Amino acid sequence: MTRNEWTGVWEVLGCEWTFPILRHLENDGLHFNELKRQLEDAPPSTVSLRLQQLEEEDLIIRTVERTSPKLVRYELTDRGNELRRILAELATV
Numbered sequence: 221m222t223r224n225e226w227t228g229v230w231e232v233l234g235c236e237w238t239f240p241i242l243r244h245l246e247n248d249g250l251h252f253n254e255l256k257r258q259l260e261d262a263p264p265s266t267v268s269l270r271l272q273q274l275e276e277e278d279l280i281i282r283t284v285e286r287t288s289p290k291l292v293r294y295e296l297t298d299r300g301n302e303l304r305r306i307l308a309e310l311a312t313v
Contacts (some may be wrong), residue, residue: 229303232273238263241270242296245280246304249295279303 232238237259244250244258256267271294274280279300283289296304 228277229279232279233272235270235273236273237270241267241274241301242279242300242307245294246295246299249280249283249293250295251291270280274300310312 232293240262241255244246244255250258252267252271255271256262256264259267271280271282275282275294278297280286280294281297283293285293
């Protein structure tokens, strides 16, 4: 990825609740309410905004499932997994 492709990513990484959201989506996708339960203190509006920002940066994918009621599932994209690997490497330095 080029430097410009990472600009928006760095901005969203500086926002509150971004890292916890990415960490919870790390192993498997989650529905919004599952994610919200795991982020007990996070306001739902903030979680929703962060998910939207992460989707705009192609770090997560939002999938509407064909269920009744409709459920929305969030998962890391390839780019999101690449970022996760980079952050894991930085954590070992």
